[in-house]
Amino acid sequence: MITVSYRLSIEEIKHRELYILLEFSHQCMKHHLRYYLCGGTLLGAIRHQGFIPWDDDIDVMMPRPDYEKFIKLYNSDLTGKFSLLSSSLGNFTRPFCKMMDNDTVVISYYKNSNTGLWIDILPVDGLPDDLHLVKKIYDENAKYRSILKLTDCRLGMGKNVFRKWGKYILKPVANLYGTKRCLQHIEKNIMLYPYEQMNYVGVVTNGLYGIGERMQKENFENSVSVQFEGYSFPAPSCWDSYLHGIYGDYWQLPPLEKRNTHEMKVYQIKD
Incomplete structure (x- = not known):
């Protein structure tokens, strides 16, 4: 049983996440x-x-070859303060991985599973030249990701009545279909277009923005330095077209009602 000492403020959450990013x-x-x-x-x-x-x-993204190497290396190099969650390690049911802070625990409003505070590490895979095929891949993966989300959802919780009570019907169906089958379908799509052989790439397995995620591989791999909380981190040289692709006019701030955080409570684990 986990014993917690106190709840982290939003600023403390950001500080801990930055700490994970720096270690990563x-x-x-x-x-x-x-x-x-x-x-x-x-x-x-x-x-x-x-x-x-x-x-x-x-959120960070890694070319698929580097992503796979990182997962293989984690056992020997991550200290006891961190863990890695990945489907290939058998401790996660999503098509990406999380690097987790073991000294915290997150209580989510919508999910049954509780983990430590994390950063998301998203693999970047190859994509075909044909935009119709790209759209088909993203649409299919979105369907399977929706099923995966239902398998881990908390019953009776939702932003509206339909979502709240519909989960009582949809979750058993999603569990019957199974997380393993969903992951297999998502992984089958990426195997058709190996990263090394494609001219275009993108976050495919967990790409939330469809064809707007797609980048020319040459521009993606050419990195530039950007500032984040006083530190320098790499970004793809095509960051402007990438941000336009997923957000549109990204300089325009969203309306107040859409400036939402994740609905979760984060606690420091007591020593």
Whole structure:
């Protein structure tokens, strides 16, 4: 049974996540692995030089070859303060991995499973030249990710009545279909277009923005340095077109009602 000492504030959460990111960056430099800030973390670096004020997570992306090497190396190099969650390690049911702070525990409003505070590490895979095929891949993966989310959802919790009570019907169906089968379908899509052989790449297995995720591999791999919370981190040289692809006019701040954090409580584990 986990004993907690106190609840972390939003600023303490960000500080701990930055601490995880710095350790992740250290491991990547040590082993000559490529990674780049992505999603809201990259947007925060460009627009705010740090966290988006109302955001509370960190996302990075890695070329598939580097991503697989990182997972294989974690056992020997991560200290006891950190853990890695990955489907290939048998301790996670999502098509990406999380580097987790073992000194914290997160209680989520919508999920049954509780972990430590984390950063998301997203693999970047190859994509075909044909945009119709790209759209098909993202649409199919989105369907299977929806099933995966249902398998871990908390019954009776949701942003509206339909989501709250619909889970009582949909979750048993999702569990019957199974997480293993969903992951197999998602992984089958990426195997068709090996990273090394493609002209285009993107976050495919957990790509939330569809074809807007796609980047020319040459521009993606050519990194530039950006500032995030007082530290320098790598970003793809095509960061402007990438951010436009997933957010549109990313310099325009969203309306107040859409400036949401993740609904979770984070606690320091008592020594």
